Amino acid sequence: MTSRLIYLPLGGAGEIGMNAYVYGYGPKDAERLIVVDLGVTFPDMDGTPGVDLILPDISWLEERKAMIDGIFITHAHEDHVGAVGHYWERLGAPVYARKFTANIAARKLEEHGHPDGVLTVVGPYPETRDVGPFKVSFVPISHSIPESSGLIIDTPEGRVIHSGDFKIDKTPVVGEAFDESLWAEIAKDGVKALVCDSTNIFFKAEGRSEASIAGEVEELMRDAPGMVVATTFASNIARLKTLAVAADKAGRSVCLLGRAMRRMVEAATETGLLKDFPSMVSPEDAQNIPREHLLLLVTGSQGERRAASAQLANGKYLGLTMKEGDTFLFSSKTIPGNERGVIRIMNQFSEMGVDVVEDDTRYHVSGHANRPDLERMHEIIQPQILVPMHGEHRHLREHVKIGNSKGLTGIVAVNGMMIDLSGNAPTVAEYIETGRTYLDGTVQIGALDGIVRERIKMALNGHVIVTLIVDENDEPLGEPWVEVVGLAETGTSNAALVEVLEEDLGQFLMRAEGKTLRDDVKLEKELRSIARRTTQAEIGKKPEVAVIVSRLG
């Protein structure tokens, strides 16, 4: 039987976040598999209230556990590594990553009590791992976290380049620069497929280097009259360095606030990446430093409610407070969907008299390649096939269009589309059922289980609880009892809603026939329907209704 090379995104293609890609090689339905990245995405009140974390549905992989030869993590962002702890047991394969990424992954595996030895630290290319039919190397590539890597995946069908998240940055402040000649060398014998980051495909200007903002940041640190508090993604070690070095030059001591940031700096220190980083002071010591000589680096660039930025916006945090004349700098970009949270803290700071600086061109550069940079990457790699990933549908589609316009063959492959890369042109081999898994409390539930949907419905419509006792003779014992949660107390008839409900339900029961009273399903259906109708008439809302009939019989 002939073998084939397949690519299957389980997450990250058709969305930004929750990356999980599968490559396979072998006879149809008996391919040996590797997984690239196992990330998470984050819940929101709109669609996933109360959910703790969103993970890709890996049922397809789990059913093929024995076929998985390895899990490769390109870098330590949560949308690439966040599910490793939750899922390792279900996949059971060795995990490969570079040193810094492995440091972060190890913490996650540890939290879930997984054994040591799961994790293999791999050095950069030309170091190569043979896993099943694949030879895989990590090629340093610039991004907004240290030691990001693109992968070379050599297969019997040819070389695949999985770009990982990347930008073209020749002066990245921390870590390895984008090395154009290295990539050209890697691509020189031909590349079967480039599976490529699409995040910034709609940005038409050439991307800017991390080093380019240092001057502006330094000026701000020098000119700000009071304390400066700056936020960025905790994992953006280069940015932390840019900010800290600027502060140092402006005579400011640096203090770090926020668990995620401390953890990242710890990992960067342990792996030897934090060279020439100014020394830091503790929050306790910071309290004794004149505010014009202080920079706080804090978590919460997306307005997260529990992060250090929000704590400072609410008042005191670890003994530190902001006040009139201080400056709060967003050295970050607000991710679509997070605007409300960010605006909330901006206004809280405004009320304190704090000047908020939010300018994502002067004090921030993106970690992803813009359109011209992606085009440059296409030119360097010159792949036979372009497969955009790490994007919503519109990003993937635009990326293919741009590839096509330069003569590349491309395919929009969204989660669940298994692509056969074996031939000269990519074909859709199969559609796999994919989806999302929610971590809800300590339990994993399916996105389509309806559990979260029930919660959303209660949030929109309120909840009415009807209880009724039926005696041994199938006669109602007393009146039905009603409680309401999340609904107005009184409506049009100016009596308490619960009383109107009890009255209407009582009336119905008085007239109800024996066969209705004997039939739980029928009885509950009728009571529910009356409860909804009455609530609608009273307050104009159709609530969720729970009916509980207790039979003494």
Next chain:
Amino acid sequence: MTSRLIYLPLGGAGEIGMNAYVYGYGPKDAERLIVVDLGVTFPDMDGTPGVDLILPDISWLEERKAMIDGIFITHAHEDHVGAVGHYWERLGAPVYARKFTANIAARKLEEHGHPDGVLTVVGPYPETRDVGPFKVSFVPISHSIPESSGLIIDTPEGRVIHSGDFKIDKTPVVGEAFDESLWAEIAKDGVKALVCDSTNIFFKAEGRSEASIAGEVEELMRDAPGMVVATTFASNIARLKTLAVAADKAGRSVCLLGRAMRRMVEAATETGLLKDFPSMVSPEDAQNIPREHLLLLVTGSQGERRAASAQLANGKYLGLTMKEGDTFLFSSKTIPGNERGVIRIMNQFSEMGVDVVEDDTRYHVSGHANRPDLERMHEIIQPQILVPMHGEHRHLREHVKIGNSKGLTGIVAVNGMMIDLSGNAPTVAEYIETGRTYLDGTVQIGALDGIVRERIKMALNGHVIVTLIVDENDEPLGEPWVEVVGLAETGTSNAALVEVLEEDLGQFLMRAEGKTLRDDVKLEKELRSIARRTTQAEIGKKPEVAVIVSRLG
């Protein structure tokens, strides 16, 4: 007793939306009052799930109903006129507006069954209304809806200019241009206070005219290969005209989809504003027109779930469908907080092969004055006092700072801050309790009533219902019964969550003392606490719990 001139924002100062401003003149606590604007703001899933509309809390005004001499509506945007129907009865004063605004307001008053004669149509300045101690005129000012007006409010303490929402547009396509010499004339004898729009204070470039986008829009209409569907705010009659005229020039018939848009065009037609507007075709006729000769103007620029844009994104709407080669144009800007909805439909269109054009500089101009335009307005009016309004705290604060830098006296006055404008400098006279009222179904509830909070808690935590029957001897009759809504079915012990709960609650009841079983409050508290503890242990969530104890005694 000496009289004073007061200004009191009840909504719109400290937020963008829900505008409601009060001016008063007279002896302290016996001022005659006028209201400027009565707007609404819109709910979201984050903070107000299930709420239909958010209105300012007007309790303070209602208590002074007899003192209100008039309600003036500056323009017909929902955040200025949306509460008129809901609140008119509680305030009972005559409503003044210009013709187009009155047309919209009349529909709202009618919907609520308010009497004719409530509404007085006022012509533009120099027409003036004497209401109590005030003389008020509507001065045409450019904005993104026809007949927007700033108000001259002449008081015994001097002239107040209430800018309303505005931009400086000398070629506004529909309606009146910003007339600099008119405003200079109005201001020439001195202005006590300029109460001024702050929405775009953070935009540093000079604002652009509505006319400036016509060329780009025309080019798009000409070059697009298939059908063009364009969305903008329904009330932006000038934009509808810009789009329709461009379509007409490009040989496209124009078809309008969406109730809000039809209503606005109807109002504009009735009031004689829609001159030189290309004739339109019905959705039925549109089906027979070749798609390259068609422009659909549709509602839903903010990705609203039920608007025409979302319906088209979901498939068919009124017999019309979009397909590969068509273009969807956002001639609008996404309001912060609405990104998710907009991105959702963008991706749906992408899946259909529709090209989405979203570029808020080429195909959209804002309806609000940018910073240089606001500075120009300050220069023209040269007020004694600058009072920023229509902004979040950060906008108001920035506006005052900019005024100060040019030598103006300004004050940040947020909702509930009553400002005494009588003296040479503004002072805070009093803090009034203000807030938000929710229209929830057909009922008005207070934002702090806790009703919506209960719904949010159920959405985050799920709901457990415990029912128990206690017999005449205060002994549990049978086992407790548990139902769960919005929670995982099984947890750590691999048994059904409801069964584990019933087991734990049953265990407790077997050991419970008589005095606990006799005491409803104590019993419910214990059962709730066990239900929470067990759920937490099983699935890691602390649910909301309703306990219903039925006593046969």
